[in-house]
Amino acid sequence: MKKLLISLCLLGLVSANDKIISIGVTPYPTAMILENVKDLVTEQGYELKIVEFNDYILPNYAVNDEELDANFTQTKPFLDSFNEERGSDLVSAGKIFIGPMAAYSKTIKNIKDLPKNALVYIPSDPINGTRALELLAKSNLIEFSENSKTKTILDISKNPLNLNIKEIEAPQLTRTLNECDLAVINTNYALLAKLNPIKDSILHEDSTSDYASVLAVKSKNINSQKTKVLLKAMQSEKMREFLNKNFKDILIPSF
Numbered sequence: 001m002k003k004l005l006i007s008l009c010l011l012g013l014v015s016a017n018d019k020i021i022s023i024g025v026t027p028y029p030t031a032m033i034l035e036n037v038k039d040l041v042t043e044q045g046y047e048l049k050i051v052e053f054n055d056y057i058l059p060n061y062a063v064n065d066e067e068l069d070a071n072f073t074q075t076k077p078f079l080d081s082f083n084e085e086r087g088s089d090l091v092s093a094g095k096i097f098i099g100p101m102a103a104y105s106k107t108i109k110n111i112k113d114l115p116k117n118a119l120v121y122i123p124s125d126p127i128n129g130t131r132a133l134e135l136l137a138k139s140n141l142i143e144f145s146e147n148s149k150t151k152t153i154l155d156i157s158k159n160p161l162n163l164n165i166k167e168i169e170a171p172q173l174t175r176t177l178n179e180c181d182l183a184v185i186n187t188n189y190a191l192l193a194k195l196n197p198i199k200d201s202i203l204h205e206d207s208t209s210d211y212a213s214v215l216a217v218k219s220k221n222i223n224s225q226k227t228k229v230l231l232k233a234m235q236s237e238k239m240r241e242f243l244n245k246n247f248k249d250i251l252i253p254s255f
Helices: 002-015 030-035 038-043 058-064 076-086 125-140 186-193 223-233 238-247
Strands: 022-026 047-052 069-076 090-098 102-104 119-123 156-158 163-166 184-185 212-218
Touching: 022 030, 022 058, 022 223, 030 047, 030 069, 030 163, 030 223, 030 238, 038 090, 038 223, 058 069, 058 076, 058 090, 069 076, 069 223, 076 125, 076 184, 076 212, 090 223, 102 125, 102 186, 119 125, 125 184, 184 186, 212 223, 223 238
Parallel strands: 022 047, 022 069, 119 163, 119 184
Antiparallel strands: 069 212, 090 212, 102 184
């Protein structure tokens, strides 16, 4: 933690440079994806500094405290929830792609074969937890007592298979896949573990998902030149071609 705080302090100095744009990302695939458009940022007279994080929370604090210019780690619902809970002042500058959340299993090949009393792991944060529960509900595995914006295990009104649903920190889900019957995992962590959300899962979101990954900035910087430069690069034709070539049917452009 001390090392991280020192790094963020240094980033505050970097971010103050008018010609350096600092952005926080999760390691894979977003770091690699942004490396692909670094040259587009350079062509506009700026240098892109990519800083990797292993969670979704610290990058938001860093942007809110202006230690980073932006981050690319989350969906709009997650961002809205974070603002509401933490009193932060972050906004979406634009949608980039949809990475479908998916459910994986080491024990079954078809979601219809999920046994009674099966152990199911989902992300522990409110938004990704909601997203995972909605995916399970879409397959009629569970139902909710009411259609609230965010959902928890306590909101489940019907559970025909008596599924034992447990919340696990998102980065740990791929590591605990052998411990459960089913795990619902975010795409970035799935890809890091070499899991394809379409080919390797037994259940996944489709292109109608509301959970597109967004570029997040502090609200006062929504119209800044740095934001405009970064968004132009991230919503470029080069980005679209890169996603279609390297992550076809995995990361779907949403711009």
